[in-house]
Amino acid sequence: MRHILIVDDAEEIVYLFRRSFEAQRFRVTAAHSGEGALQAIGDDPIDGIVTDFRMLGMNGDELITRIRERQPDVPAIIVTAYSTDLPPQIGNTHVFSKPVSPLMLVYRMTDLLIDVESAREIEGGDPDLS
Secondary structure, X not given: OXXXXXXXXXXXXXXXXXXXXXXXOOEEEEEOOHHHHHHHXXXXXXXXXXXXXXXXXXXXXXXXXXXXXXXXXXXXXXXXXXXXXXXXXXXXEEEEEOOOOHHHHHHHHHHHHHHHHHHHHHHHOOHHHO
C-alpha cells in the first residue's frame, strides 16, 4: 500500500484529501504544519507528498526539501491559493491552484508514482529489457 503524506493548515482540506486518497487504497499520514509532518512520519518512509504552500513556520517548499534530503526522488504536489508566491522552479513538484478536485490529486499522484517506479526500474537495469 502506497504511503502519502498530506499537509495543510486547514483541517477541512486535510479531511477531504485524506478521504479521497484512502478511498483509492492509499495509506495516509496527515499533518497541519511542516514541523508536524516531519514528526508524524518519523522514520516511516513515504511514497509521495501533497502539501499546502503557505503555512505558518515551514512552508511547503521547505517541507519537500527536508523530506527529499532522506528520500530524493519522492514526488510532490503543492496545492496553493498563492501560486504567485512559489519559487520559479521546484524540481519534480507539481502545483495545483485551490480550489482543486481531491480526485484530480489522487490521479496525478498515481501518475507520478508510476513515473518514479519506471525510472527506478530503468536505473536498476531490468534484465528482462536486455
